[in-house]
Amino acid sequence: MTVAVALFTSDLRVHDQPVLHAALRAADQVVPLFVRDDGIHRAGFDAPNRRAFLADCLASLDAGLRERGGRLVVRTGETVDQVCRVVRETGAHEVHVAAGVSGYALGREERLREALTGLRCALHAHDAVVTALPPGRVTPASGDHFAVFTPYFRRWQQEGVRAALGAPRSVDVPRVKGEEPLRRAGVAGVSPGVPEGGEAAARERLTAWLRSGITEYGDRHDDLAGDATSRLSPYLHFGCLSAVELVHRAGRKGGAGADAFVRQLAWRDFHHQVLAARPAASWSDYRDRGDRWSTGADTDRAVEAWRQGRTGYPVVDAAMRQLRHEGWMHNRARLLVASFLTKTLYADWRVGAEHFLGLLVDGDLANNQLNWQWAAGTGTDTRPNRVLNPLTQARRFDPRGSYVRRWVPELADVAGAAVHRPWRLPEPERAALDYPDPVVDLAAGRDRFLRARGA
Template sequence: MGVSVVLFTSNLRLHDNPPLHSAARTADAVVPLFVRDPAIGSAGFDAPNRRAFLADCLADLDAGLRERGARLVVRSGDVTEQVCAVAAGVDADQVHVAAGVSGYARRREERLRAALEAERRRLCVHDAVVTAVAPGEITPGGGDHFAVFTPYLRHWLGVPMRGPLGAPRRLRVPDGVRSEPLPSRAEVSGLSPGLAAGGESEGRRRFARWRRDRMAAYHEHHDDLAGDATSRLSPHLHFGTLSPVELVHRSRDGGPGADAFVRQLAWRDFHHQVLAARPQSSWSDYRTHHDRWRTPRSAAREVEAWRAGRTGYPVVDAAMRQLQHEGWMHNRGRLLTASFLAKTLYVDWRVGARHFLDLLVDGDIPNNQLNWQWVAGTGTDTRPNRVLNPVVQGRRYDPHGEYVRRWVPELQGLHGSLVHEPWRLPPAERAGYDYPGPIVDLTEGVARFRRSRGKE
């Protein structure tokens, strides 16, 4: 049946991996290939946290392949050139790859197809690998994508989803295929000290534990900042060490908590289908309000305070420090820190999105950029002018101040509601805390935003 090449991209797993499953089923031998693409680094997306997590994923993938009689082949260079070289070296009939939605992924697919067809080889692109539902599978009447989540969710829930595929039992790699050494986390500097481990094995263990212990109450506690009740699976979904299709199947009909989790998976698919239809929204306003954003230069002091977690608003600072330490942030923290930068400080959302991409282990274009746009009011939010008040948010989602005291140790001695408003302390008592005052008055910040949007 010949030889096939499987190009791993954002699907670094053995379970429920349609490109790998199809190649194993239709070919005598398979080359599992990962190409370290220098274009990722030159575009500024090769952040240390993601590079280290990727190294974990590749090591785990290679170990799983070796248990099945195969190994991972690693190459560096232009993806098209490397894939074609490997395919020619083993005289492969087909190359299998997961469909992507970004402009880069689409250009990569087009180049691969043209180059392979010129050599009389076939590129097989598989949908519903990176997402549970393919971006173009659900469309509204007369449109190419859904711009509002709720109607998208209704259709998404009704889509017949394919069943999860098992991991291959045995694989054979042709003799003589050269591979570079696997990258190692130890080679990467500048990591967040609390960065989690990567890899399919770790992802499956994490999901199993969370499903057993936390999923049932997820709908009640997913916004609890201190409780840390979210799944923390976003890095595994970003790198594809877990399958969104399998997660949906293993979570459906599991009660309100499971339903709330599946809804989050649908949000992820929603953003992918928006980006697939509007690739320019990765850096351009999806819906412009002709904002005259403050520039990073004019707001340099405030932007630096936001990045450092020294804004004087404890819940904002706690979330930003969690990001620095873990390369990850609670979803509620992402919403309120983004609202604070884009609306209270009125700084261009792209400044915040870039900072998040520099640190987030799960940072990707569809979810990071379009969530930032949603919060900034330039995306798909049906209430684009809402502003999240960090004091109200802190009291609501960290009522006892545990999250703040965990990440802002300067305030550990404060209890009750004062932990969210330390500026209300008597001056003599406040002097004992090495913590800055607010960098902006909330009322003034909101007024500036509303004036800029023409709402006053």
């Protein structure tokens, strides 16, 4: 009997799973394989929140495969070494994997291809598994990638995504050793509000979102207190849901809300195609603005206050506390706190990106790093010197202060608009709050940034 390996990476699902489908077409038996990669651990990318969510994902994927007569084979070590071991043990003649865009994924694919060649085993890397469109599918006439979202999105809409695949009816797995997936209970340091991971939970959440949330998404997705976003980003990051399937299902719903949601999926593709073309942008400025980021003891104290949600600006602090508790943050809040760090405090965007990667369940290099650069003005933003004022943002997107009161309990009893400016409360009411004064004057911070940029 012929054997192929379906190597799972960021595509932990059985629905619309091109890697698994291709492996099943290529051989009589398939080894569904996931490798807990030592390299990812050494690089620091397996933060506790993502590790716990991943454990749920692996358990759910294993359950989905067992429903079809198969199982998930899990190994620990270097991916290339472990894949080659499975190939030797089973006599597999093909390995199928989703194409990646990060420098790490591309290097892993190159090493794997070289090693498998020596074993007379072919490697097939499949596009449109992690994203709706492959990174290189839509390109401008004058270059290798689009650097501005709007023209990219026009072409993205014209291109159209592939058809979604159904889940396979059966998966025949040869006899091969593999560890059972770890459960979340074995992971320490997890934020208390991290949701359940895995394809089953993802599909349940998606069904509920399409039934009752997507219609109003266009009008309400920036509403901080309303929490009207899909919260599907962690499931997209781990591939528990297919971006292709989401585009199709949202399109069938139709309407302004569905259009706005699909636009966000296109933003995700946009960032992947930027990183695929410029892998160094994961830690280097996509567009160097000549910044000499602020350093020193005062900046260090302000940055630490930002991390802890103690800046004295309630909407900023609410967002940072949400991140610490849930491993997730509302998208509008992400833009706000990133602008505050990089422009009002004039701290290096990499400091913020690293903190986010330490906590976000959906923290991947393409979206996290390039969104941080967008906010810092070193990325693809066409208005790189815009500064988001947290007070203006709070009045617009949390007008009643409900989001602030939810996450900053010190201010739960502050009435009206004063919740966004507690430093203006009269004494002794202000002193009784146990809430810090602002770490920076907004006008002074904005002026410092604009002077540094020469704007």
